[in-house]
Structures are given as C-alpha cells and as structure tokens.
Amino acid sequence: MTRVADGSDFTVEAGDDEILRILYQHNPWWAKKPIAEAKLKPFKRRDYYETMDRLVDDKILALIGPRQVGKTTIVYQLIEKLLSEDGINAQNILFLSLDDPYLNVSVKNLERIFELYATNILKRPLDELKEKGEDRIYVFLDEIQSLDNWEAILKRWYDLGYKMKFVITGSSSVSIVDGASEALVGRIRPQIVLPMKFLEYIRFKEGEIAELVKSNNKGIRTALKMALTENKPEEFYRVVNEEFKALLPYRDRILVHLNQYLIKGGYPEIANTGDMTVAAQYLKDYIHLTIYKDIVRTKRVRDPAALENLFAILAKGSSLIANRQELSKNLGLKRDTLNMYIYLLKTAFLISEVEFYSESRVKRARREKKIFINDAGIRNVSAAVFDEQTVANDNEMGRIVETVVADHTRRLRFNLEASTFPPLFYWRETFEVDFVIDPFNKILPMEVKYRHSVDESDLRGLRAFGRKFRPPLSLVVTKDRISIQGSTVMIPTWLYLLMC
Numbered sequence: 001m002t003r004v005a006d007g008s009d010f011t012v013e014a015g016d017d018e019i020l021r022i023l024y025q026h027n028p029w030w031a032k033k034p035i036a037e038a039k040l041k042p043f044k045r046r047d048y049y050e051t052m053d054r055l056v057d058d059k060i061l062a063l064i065g066p067r068q069v070g071k072t073t074i075v076y077q078l079i080e081k082l083l084s085e086d087g088i089n090a091q092n093i094l095f096l097s098l099d100d101p102y103l104n105v106s107v108k109n110l111e112r113i114f115e116l117y118a119t120n121i122l123k124r125p126l127d128e129l130k131e132k133g134e135d136r137i138y139v140f141l142d143e144i145q146s147l148d149n150w151e152a153i154l155k156r157w158y159d160l161g162y163k164m165k166f167v168i169t170g171s172s173s174v175s176i177v178d179g180a181s182e183a184l185v186g187r188i189r190p191q192i193v194l195p196m197k198f199l200e201y202i203r204f205k206e207g208e209i210a211e212l213v214k215s216n217n218k219g220i221r222t223a224l225k226m227a228l229t230e231n232k233p234e235e236f237y238r239v240v241n242e243e244f245k246a247l248l249p250y251r252d253r254i255l256v257h258l259n260q261y262l263i264k265g266g267y268p269e270i271a272n273t274g275d276m277t278v279a280a281q282y283l284k285d286y287i288h289l290t291i292y293k294d295i296v297r298t299k300r301v302r303d304p305a306a307l308e309n310l311f312a313i314l315a316k317g318s319s320l321i322a323n324r325q326e327l328s329k330n331l332g333l334k335r336d337t338l339n340m341y342i343y344l345l346k347t348a349f350l351i352s353e354v355e356f357y358s359e360s361r362v363k364r365a366r367r368e369k370k371i372f373i374n375d376a377g378i379r380n381v382s383a384a385v386f387d388e389q390t391v392a393n394d395n396e397m398g399r400i401v402e403t404v405v406a407d408h409t410r411r412l413r414f415n416l417e418a419s420t421f422p423p424l425f426y427w428r429e430t431f432e433v434d435f436v437i438d439p440f441n442k443i444l445p446m447e448v449k450y451r452h453s454v455d456e457s458d459l460r461g462l463r464a465f466g467r468k469f470r471p472p473l474s475l476v477v478t479k480d481r482i483s484i485q486g487s488t489v490m491i492p493t494w495l496y497l498l499m500c
Helices: 016-026 046-053 071-084 107-122 126-130 150-159 173-183 198-205 207-229 233-264 276-298 304-316 324-331 335-347 361-366 376-382 388-392 394-416 456-469 493-499
Strands: 060-064 093-097 137-142 164-170 188-192 351-356 370-373 425-428 432-437 444-449 474-478 483-485 488-492
Touching (some): 016 093, 046 060, 071 164, 150 164, 150 173, 198 207, 207 493, 233 376, 233 388, 233 493, 276 376, 304 324, 304 335, 335 351, 370 376, 388 394, 456 474, 474 493, 488 493
Parallel strands (some): 137 164, 474 488
Antiparallel strands (some): 351 370
C-alpha cells in the first residue's frame, strides 16, 4: 500500500509508485496544489484564446511551433482555465511532459501511465468513459515528437471513442503535420504558434496602444480585401490613413518598440530581457537545442557542424536568393544533402522559403528560392549583429526589416485567407519585386524600402510587374512615408506590421 500527496491509498506494482510520484509532480492540481506562477505567466497570447475555443470539439489539437515560443505556457494557462470551470474535476486533467528524462516515456510505458492514471487517479477504467454521463478527460502531451510512433498511439486512443480530448505540443512541423498526415487524417487540428508578431509585442509591452490597433485591424483587412477584389485602392488608403492619424500621438513610443523588436525579435522571454548579453546567449542556446534536439535526432544529419554553418550563412544572407550550387560547394555538401538540411531547418521553424512568382508551376520550380530566417532576434544573433547599435546601420537594417516584413506578410496572407502554411513569392526579371501574395485569387505585389525618401526609380520593379500582371493594388513598405500614387499605396513599416 502506498500513500500519495492527497492522502489516498492504492496498490501498485513494482516501479509504479515512482511513476505516480512523477505524475503528481506534473499534475499538482490532483493534490489541490496551485500551478507554479513561473509556468503560467500573466500575459496571454492570442493563441491562448484561439486554443480555448477549440477545446470543445473532439479532434486532437496540435500546438506546433519553435522551441521556447510559449506552447507549454499556453497549455498551463488552458489547464488553469479548465480548473476554474464549474463541473470539471482536477483529476480529469492529465499533463505529461514527454521529454522528462525520469519518465523516459515509450510506447510501452505510456500505456502503463494511462492505466495507472485510470486506476489510481480517476479510480475507474478508461473504457467507462464512453458513457454519455461521464465527464470529459483532458490529456495534455507536451513535446510529442519525443515519443516514437506517437501518431499510431494517438490514433488508437482516439478511435476507441472515449470521452478524451487530446492536446499535444511539438517543436517540429515534419513530426506533427507530416507525421500525422496519414495516421490521423481527419482526427487532428494543427495550430501553429510562432514568435510574437509586432502587434502582439506591443500588447506585451503596452496594452493601451495594442487595443486601439486591434479594434481597427479588421476594418483595414476588410478594406484591403475590397481593394483587391473590387479594385478600390483609394478606399484602402483612406482606411489606412485614418489609422495612421489615430496612432500619431503614440508613434514615438511605437518606434522605440519597433527598434527593439527589429533587433531582439518576438520570443516572449527575450522581449522581457533587458540585458542584451543574456538575451543573445538565450537565443544561441535555443538555436543549439533546436538543431541538436529537433533536427539531428531525426538521424538524417551526418554533419551537424555543416548544418550549423549553413544556418549561419543563411542568417547573414536572410532575404537573398539562395544559390544552392554555390552553397553546396562552399559547405562541401552534396546537393541532395543540402536540400535535406534546408528542409529540416524549415520543419524546425528556423527558416522559410519564398518561391519565384509565375503563373506556371514549372517556372516556379525551376527558379531558386529566397530564404528568410523566421525571427529577427534569431537572425541577428546568428549574423553577429545582435546589438542595439545596429539600428544606425542602414544596410543591415534594410535586410532586417525585409526579414520581418516577410514573416508578417505571410501572417497577413493567413489572416486574409487561412491556410496552414500560406505561400509567399518574389518576382524578378530585369527588376525585382520583394514579395507577392495571392489572396482571393488576386495578386498583391510589395516592395520594402526602409528609407526616408522613395523615388520613381525605387518603383521600377512594381511598375514592370504591374505591366505584366495588372494587379489591382501595390504596396510599398517605407520608413515613414504614407501616400498613394495611382494604385500604389506607401505605408510606414510600423503601421504595416501592426496591420498584419
């Protein structure tokens, strides 16, 4: 007979008492203890609210995204919310950290964990959960990619039809989205959690400004949709200009936060760290963990040093077209190996690719892609420019801003017309257009000109693109200029990022 934290007695087999001891550490609410404040965090991201709405259905909810982006914090916040709900018993919530070395979770002992949970915590067999009157069980599995063959295990439990809601987190899109594509088709709903975008960063720092922006964002996106689908760029400019005027009293404060964001990026822990040396080390540790725990462990990387060198090169050249032949030669890698390494960096959410825009898919496939680092802080620390003095370097800031605009433009594309991994393009013939998106089957080209003056020569790419494809609207993301010329709208970077 063994006694646990809440004073109840139960019989266990050899070794089971140690598993139960660890389970009580993971689930302090079973013993009527609070969740540690360090795990909860007071700031709730938009992803928390979206996830809360998705707890009501039966599908497996998968929170996927980079390490340290806040997925586990969201899970603890969800658990705290559930514990506050009337009619939900604390014993009905099970949290497991699958990368806990003491649990050493495998297919075999996960089954045993569920059995111990049912017998000693729920005190009834799991197969009784089919009864309509039974309360739902919430099972949170953190870092699911640590468990081999996890998708088959979840498929089995899901198909049993028990009243169990599974919420999983993972740090690799290939492990979650691709791995679940066959076994869990129709059973899983992915939700990507990324570093904070600029609007969320502002909300993190100053809720007053963010709430003002948030109330108007829907109207801006509605006007953008109208500009694209009904050829009304003037209406879009009118709405954007009204937002610009409304935010003018706050512009200086916004610009201070923008400079910080462009250097430090959107990871919550970094945003709260004032010491740049500490912040830089944190990001370096994150990159190391991602490469060695999320990528190298896939056993598809024979040369980790080459992978790290590749990432450093891509970071320095973020926003440039990647010449894969030259990269292969410089790194001493075969082309297939290089392609695999780039793919793995993508699935770990470190980089994104931007395809050449063409109406022909064959032409898209033949042209080299641009590669961007997904977070400015990660990019800057890898390129050795993680320094507040970098804001005075116009060339470096131009590349950083384009990197951040790439990330936000992809998010804008998602907000306009949701898809799991929305496409982003560039275009180049004699001249170049930085970005092209295609929501509502319409074309929106964009140029990034992070400088005080923008003249006609800066718009040659947009003009050439316009003559060929006839887009209803073009955007120029500037440093501080807002204006309209024909169907081309110029918008300051800070305002563009806030509308995304």
